[in-house]
Amino acid sequence: MTVRIGVVGTGAIGRDHARRINKVLGGAKVVALSDVNRASAEAVRNDIAPDAEIFATGEELIASPDVDAVLVTSWGATHEQYVLAAIAAGKPCFCEKPLATTAEGAKRIVDTEVAHGRRLVQVGFMRRYDAGYVALKQAVDSRIGAPIMVHAAHRNPTVPEQYVTPMAIHDTMIHEIDVLRWLLDDDYVSARVLFPRSAARSHARLKDPQIVILETAKGTIIDVEIFVNCHYGYDIQCQVVGEDGIASLPEPMSVQTRLGAKLQNDILTDWKDRFIASYDVELQDFIHAAAKGTASGPNAWDGYVAAITSDACVAAQETDGAAVEIKLPTRPALYQ
């Protein structure tokens, strides 16, 4: 069976996912496109999906009988409406992060999927599919003893002017919020945020860098540095300190050179390159599950927990380092 996929939002990542579906992965084809900027959908049709129909709205695309499954890759604030429409249509739906921009919105999706009674939603937390994180999880689960501390860093070389302080959490650290919970098999109970002086390359509406300290239910303390004007590259670090030893996220593969009296490795500069393989694996997983009319991988509950945790971290940006409690509701049986 070829899963007929409709893509809502054909900007940077929508285009890239359409490319991997039509040119890299198996079992699916992009048959429908929609974007508020029609020219963007037309460009993807011309370059990647020549047979795709262009729909004026995401809702019309989702309702089309020619679409089996949906990719929601529009701006974050529009995700909720499209995911709810996909569940109402009974169609598997891959939604890029964030699942919704508010915890209430994510809860509406959880409640709707629970009422539907079957998993249809996968959230685009691709790091769970990254070979390095998978290897790190094996070491954490079986080699280094119970985790005590985690030191993590999420560094982007630069961000646009419209990127403001809360986005360091909602847009950037949300990846650590999800992947560290998965890595440790634990939940968060509190968040604190510390700000060193801002880097000279930042701007007036962005305090950068910042350090978020999360405490988990099992008592692990996690520090995450978010530094989105680090200038030197796109750099993701993670080190878990356990009872018996330490495990670190492998560096991405890069040729080492001995040149001009220097021993060197290149550092990547773009998230697309850093996680290119994991985007392929996550979407192939989505296609396999969608062919069976369901979804697997990171679920709506994970998206909801990430939203609750993000909100707590953003609240903690305003408390001068004081802890903000994170309280989770009971997890529905659908997500056990």
Ligand SMILES: NC(=O)C1=CN([C@@H]2O[C@H](COP(=O)(O)OP(=O)(O)OC[C@H]3O[C@@H](n4cnc5c(N)ncnc54)[C@H](O)[C@@H]3O)[C@@H](O)[C@H]2O)C=CC1
């Ligand atoms: N998993 C990951 O590593 C990444 C995830 N993302 C997420 O993907 C989403 C999209 O990000 P980008 O592609 O970078 O943004 P973008 O701005 O390049 O593309 C978004 C597209 O959505 C369209 N759009 C906006 N509102 C719409 C609506 N109501 N209906 C249909 N189309 C609409 C825009 O016209 C634009 O073409 C965001 O939620 C972002 O957080 C983005 C980059 C990496």
Ligand SMILES: O=C1[C@@H](O)[C@H](O)[C@@H](O)[C@H](O)[C@H]1O
């Ligand atoms: O999801 C992503 C972007 O939206 C976000 O803006 C970046 O900070 C992250 O590194 C990237 O993975």
